[in-house]
Amino acid sequence: MNTIRLTAAQAVVRYLSAQRTASAGAELPLFAGCWAIFGHGNVAGLGEALWHARETLPTFRAHNEQAMAHAAIAFAKATNRRRMMACTTSIGPGALNMVTAAAVAHVNRLPVLLLPGDTFAGRLPDPVLQQVEDFGDGTVTANDCFRPVSRFFDRIARPEQLLAALPRALQVLTDPADCGPVTLSLSQDVQAEAWDFPAAFFAPRLHAPRRQAADPGELARAVDRLRRAERPLIVAGGGVLYAEATGTLAAFASRHRVPVAETQAGKGSLPWDHPQNVGAIGVTGSAAANELARDADLVLAIGTRLQDFTTGSRALIAGGPRLIQLNVAAFDAGKHGAEPLVGDARRTLEDLGAALADHAAPAAWQDRARSLAAAWSATVDRVTAAGNADRPTDAQVLGAVNRKATPADVVVCASGGLPGELHKLWRAAGPGAYHLEYGFSCMGYEIAGGLGVRMARPDGEVFVLVGDGSYLMLNSEIATSVTLGRKLIVVVLDNGGFGCINRLQQATGGAPFNNLFEHVDHRVGEPGIDFAAHARSLGAAAETVTGIAELEAALDRARAADRTAVVVLATDPLAATAEGGAWWDVAVPEVSERAAVRRARADYQQALERRKESP
Ligand SMILES: Cc1ncc(C[n+]2csc(CCOP(=O)(O)OP(=O)(O)O)c2C)c(N)n1
Numbered sequence: 301m302n303t304i305r306l307t308a309a310q311a312v313v314r315y316l317s318a319q320r321t322a323s324a325g326a327e328l329p330l331f332a333g334c335w336a337i338f339g340h341g342n343v344a345g346l347g348e349a350l351w352h353a354r355e356t357l358p359t360f361r362a363h364n365e366q367a368m369a370h371a372a373i374a375f376a377k378a379t380n381r382r383r384m385m386a387c388t389t390s391i392g393p394g395a396l397n398m399v400t401a402a403a404v405a406h407v408n409r410l411p412v413l414l415l416p417g418d419t420f421a422g423r424l425p426d427p428v429l430q431q432v433e434d435f436g437d438g439t440v441t442a443n444d445c446f447r448p449v450s451r452f453f454d455r456i457a458r459p460e461q462l463l464a465a466l467p468r469a470l471q472v473l474t475d476p477a478d479c480g481p482v483t484l485s486l487s488q489d490v491q492a493e494a495w496d497f498p499a500a501f502f503a504p505r506l507h508a509p510r511r512q513a514a515d516p517g518e519l520a521r522a523v524d525r526l527r528r529a530e531r532p533l534i535v536a537g538g539g540v541l542y543a544e545a546t547g548t549l550a551a552f553a554s555r556h557r558v559p560v561a562e563t564q565a566g567k568g569s570l571p572w573d574h575p576q577n578v579g580a581i582g583v584t585g586s587a588a589a590n591e592l593a594r595d596a597d598l599v600l601a602i603g604t605r606l607q608d609f610t611t612g613s614r615a616l617i618a619g620g621p622r623l624i625q626l627n628v629a630a631f632d633a634g635k636h637g638a639e640p641l642v643g644d645a646r647r648t649l650e651d652l653g654a655a656l657a658d659h660a661a662p663a664a665w666q667d668r669a670r671s672l673a674a675a676w677s678a679t680v681d682r683v684t685a686a687g688n689a690d691r692p693t694d695a696q697v698l699g700a701v702n703r704k705a706t707p708a709d710v711v712v713c714a715s716g717g718l719p720g721e722l723h724k725l726w727r728a729a730g731p732g733a734y735h736l737e738y739g740f741s742c743m744g745y746e747i748a749g750g751l752g753v754r755m756a757r758p759d760g761e762v763f764v765l766v767g768d769g770s771y772l773m774l775n776s777e778i779a780t781s782v783t784l785g786r787k788l789i790v791v792v793l794d795n796g797g798f799g800c801i802n803r804l805q806q807a808t809g810g811a812p813f814n815n816l817f818e819h820v821d822h823r824v825g826e827p828g829i830d831f832a833a834h835a836r837s838l839g840a841a842a843e844t845v846t847g848i849a850e851l852e853a854a855l856d857r858a859r860a861a862d863r864t865a866v867v868v869l870a871t872d873p874l875a876a877t878a879e880g881g882a883w884w885d886v887a888v889p890e891v892s893e894r895a896a897v898r899r900a901r902a903d904y905q906q907a908l909e910r911r912k913e914s915p
């Protein structure tokens with residue numbers, strides 16, 4: 301057999317370099333690169349291997365392991381999971397910094413290959429620096445923390461294990477249903493150990509998306525239900541984008557006269573002004589979509605996990621016989637007692653369409669959807685209009701950014717009050733223009749995620765909208781964006797702290813406490829943070845502005861800037877768009893000495909009762 305002698309680390313790198321993907325007609329490397337922060341446990345092994353592979357698998361240096369994995373995850377999302385990145389860390393703290401990001405990828409069903417360094421498989425020098433030492437189990441290391449947040453986890457304790465582990469990793473990373481983070485925990489001595497690998501193991505391999513057709517019985521039942529439905533509604537989730545089914549969805553919805561509502565991950569499936577688009581659904585939904593959801597006699601949910609923000613905690617979309625779930629993952633398709641329809645979104649929509657032929661839902665239902673959508677559009681115009689307040693609302697800020705955005709631009713966000721406002725109000729030009737991480741809603745995703753989006757989409761601007769709280773939690777990749785010449789436009793909405801949690805606290809009867817700076821006990825003074833000076837210190841162009849008119853002018857300067865530009869403005873911490881929306885289940889204390897909590901509890905109990913009667 302033709303073999304090649306490589307260390308385990310060299311074999312990993314060579315194997316990853318050989319994986320290919322077809323994207324937009326071109327064949328490209330499946331792995332666009334490897335993010336790395338070196339330390340002991342990866343610098344000598346994987347670090348050496350990556351250095352040799354700089355041309356085929358570029359290495360990017362970041363400042364924080366969680367952030368670099370966020371960038372990798374965002375990159376995969378922005379390519380509709382057709383391309384991905386790897387991330388390597390040292391052992392111990394470096395590795396564990398990446399666990400939260402693993403969960404982000406796990407929840408959002410996004411591929412990322414995590415390669416944390418691990419302690420010595422041979423254990424001769426134990427305990428090594430940064431080894432946690434389990435008292436009762438010699439096989440446990442810090443990296444076991446990745447198990448519950450990995451779709452596939454393996455610890456590489458002998459080089460030849462890679463012959464099984466790497467193909468399995470690729471199967472998971474490229475499988476539309478299983479897709480998620482893969483962790484290969486690389487014992488540091490093994491990274492440096494050589495073995496005679498079969499040369500054929502490293503042959504180039506092209507990964508094409510699998511388009512699974514639905515089971516004929518499930519398809520026939522769905523067709524029958526759709527034919528009988530008088531008030532059908534489609535809920536488009538992220539799976540529509542990942543399956544590249546947006547064009548098919550547009551044609552299907554128009555031909556069969558089905559209105560389309562969008563989840564956070566599915567927003568942009570149809571352009572905002574497509575005649576069938578009724579906007580966002582759920583807790584942060586448009587009044588149009590939510591009214592239609594309440595009245596629909598059939599909901600066809602496509603490529604969505606149907607989390608509580610989408611179902612209105614099951615009070616808006618309760619499930620049961622009214623619900624068909626088209627999903628490539630059986631795990632999702634059977635949720636909420638739905639009629640499952642397991643299959644690729646594009647292929648199955650095509651098959652549904654062929655079977656439905658000229659069938660269309662009653663015109664009156666479509667007319668109603670269109671007039672509700674038009675009314676909602678007028679609401680959006682009103683709440684996002686400029687205004688001249690010194691502390692504008694989030695809605696006014698996003699309105700200004702939206703008006704300045706071209707169809708080639710992307711908006712990126714994840715946490716705080718902004719995702720709800722964006723979901724309700726942002727007018728997405730089409731697929732890919734709206735990038736929200738709202739599966740884990742992880743503070744600290746925005747800037748690093750924006751960088752990943754930028755690496756996937758070299759054209760157009762990437763607008764990162766971020767709250768002051770999330771900015772302070774994880775901003776270090778501003779410096780990376782400058783170093784790599786990957787420009788972002790970051791808008792920091794400084795409302796003096798954790799605005800949305802402060803509002804939630806009071807909505808559940810709580811006293812304003814420990815969220816906004818003004819409500820923090822034991823503080824000596826206001827923090828007086830100069831975000832623009834901070835961003836400048838990281839290499840960005842930055843300025844602070846007051847109000848929407850100044851913001852608009854600053855956005856023009858930011859677009860003209862040749863590097864990452866940060867615009868900071870003070871915003872109103874109390875205002876949130878009241879229009880639209882639906883109830884969200886947040887448990888309120890059953891007993892309390894506070895009258896406001898007791899009142900909130902009474903309201904909560906009524907809402908729980910109403911949920912029992914929901915359709
Ligand atoms: C890592 C992480 N920690 C905590 C939370 C809970 N959380 C959600 S939003 C939020 C406050 C965010 O503050 P900011 O970014 O300023 O946005 P604002 O709420 O003011 O709009 C917190 C603490 C979270 N989503 N992620």
Ligand SMILES: [Mg+2]
Pocket residue numbers: 716767768769793794795796797798799
């Ligand atoms: Mg804030």
